[in-house]
Amino acid sequence: MSLENQIPVLIIGGGIVGVSASIFLSHDGIRSLVVERRSGTSIHPRARSVNARTMEIFRSLGIEDRVREAGASLSPSVGMHSGPSLKEVIEAKPRTKGPQKFPLTGILASISPTRGTFVTQDMLEPVLVDVAREQGGEVRFLTECVGVEQDGGGVTATLKDRESGATSTVRADYLIAADGASSQIRNRLGVPTTGQGSMGHLLNILFHADLKSLVYNREFSLCRIERPEVCGLFTSINNSDRWVFHLSYDPSNGEKASDFPPERCQELLRMALGLPEIEIEIESILPWEPSVRIPERLQHGRIFLAGDAAHQMPPWAGQGSNTGIADVHNLTWKLAAVLKGQATKALLETYDVERIPVGRAAAEASAGAAGEKGIISTKLSLTVVMGWLRRIHLMSGHGYCYTSQTICLEDTSPLGGLTWRPWTLASLFLSIDGRPGNRVPHLWVKLQGRRVSTLDLCGKGFVLLAGAEGALWLEAAKKVSSVLGIDVAAYCAGLEGDHISSPKGDLEAAVGISPQGAIVVRPDGFVVWRQRRQPSDCEAELERAMRQTLCLG
DSSP states (O other), X not given: OEEOOOEEEEEEOOSHHHHHHHHHHHXXXXXXXXXXXXSSSOOSOOOOEEOHHHHHHHHHTTOHHHHHHHTGGXXXXXXXXXXXXXXHHHHTSOOOOSXXXXXXXHHHTTTOSSOOEEOOHHHHHHHHHHHHHHTTOEEESSEEEEEEEEETTEEEEEEEETTTOOEEEEEEEEEEEOOOTTOHHHHHHTOOEEEEEEOOOEEEEEXXXXXXHHHTXXXXXXXXXXXXXXXXXXXXXXSSSEEEEEEEOOGGGXXXXXXXXXXXXXXXXXXXXXXXXXXXXXXXXXXXOOEEEEESOSEETTEEEOGGGTOBOOSTTSOHHHHHHHHHHHHHHHHHXXXXXXXXXXXXXXXXXHHHHHHHHHHHXXXXXXXXXXXXXXXXXXXXXXXHHHHTTTTTSOOOOOOSTTSOOOOOTTTTTGGGOOOOHHHXXXXXXXXXXXXXXXXXXXXXXXXXXXXXGOSSSEEEEEOTTOHHHHHXXXXXXXXXXXXXXXXXXXXXXXXXXXXXXXXXXHHTOOTTOEEEEOTTSBEEEEESSOOSOHHHHHHHHHHHHTTOO
């Protein structure tokens, strides 16, 4: 067994969430190692979309276009249907011309500078791995973590090369377990979970069949099939010749996954398609269970659970990988701040406080989309309608607020801040209006002649946004940056130099401040502090807020 050098962060699991964590850490100047037991990126198209919030994160990294291009063949995939066969359902639809838009695109135009996109796991993972390596991150495939021990100074992991059988140990300051729903790290830690558990038993059948002439200009996303011989769900991959069918089976009736070899699956697929003569090539058959399981804790000393290891949920609301990416986006800037000596370890304790409620809400909303057998429901029952209402605010990835001790409370008396709000869609339905704990509002502004979003100013360090008469805040930001050894980039509406210009009063209205006020946005784009008006000592007030945010006492 060989001993390798120490690294700041070891990431177990090289899927979408684990590799995203590596990219975020590199963006913050922190080295990491990703280990993945598989031989390469996923060949199975499980996750099928990234929402607007995730695309905002990718935008901040400069990879938005690469992600969108990877999923270009999925762009027309919109629409959810049900019927006795796919042929009957699709032939009843009129053919339409022109590209279909990603759900909620029009509504989100005023909320976000970007939009979500369809891209499957097998399309997205190679892009992320390339980006991670370009930024200096190390990603090792065919490498399995077979043991983990931690002490007060770090984590020691035993790694096994699955080709040679050789083992080695790696010492890390922290470990992120992004090793999936059946997380071995979580199981070794003995972490208890809550939730309703398994909701059904399905076979994920990836297959090739030429349906282009059938679905051309009638492209769809999901189609539930119910008939006596077969029950399941078609999901489109490229709306041409690559598809997935989630086939339901029932162990209580004595059925098991091994009862469905490729030959039988082909027969059932032809029934579900309504095309008895079509040629079908099955690429893979994977048993899985739509389930809800939420660990009671995500932080275990120096080990952090993320992604499916932190919240297992059905995929029907499109929350799984998006919630996982948000997990590590929340965690990595905190790890970076602690590793750089800018924050105390108490900052890491906010990961549980902030992310467990989000994961639980996403899992419950996803479960609410499922009907019997764990498959998405297309019936308009009261339960289904209530489930849709509970998750619609989560679909874009913006519908949550953090309330940890690092979020600075504000005095909103005497009217509870009602007069501070712009009463926009973002404010009314998502509370995105400058309130601490929420994502910073999106507003198009000009910076040095370039049109950018306020979100484009964030993502690397802390950002202070001040009103048009907030010049004193710029000076305070420089002094506090020097005192605390951190970088606070400061922008003021309408001033020379580091300024942002927009129609008079727009910035102040969007973030709920007066011309003398200011807000601070942390590296993951969430507001941590707001001062509506200018206090007597801007520097002291800003330093107090930054100390609270970084848990410096």
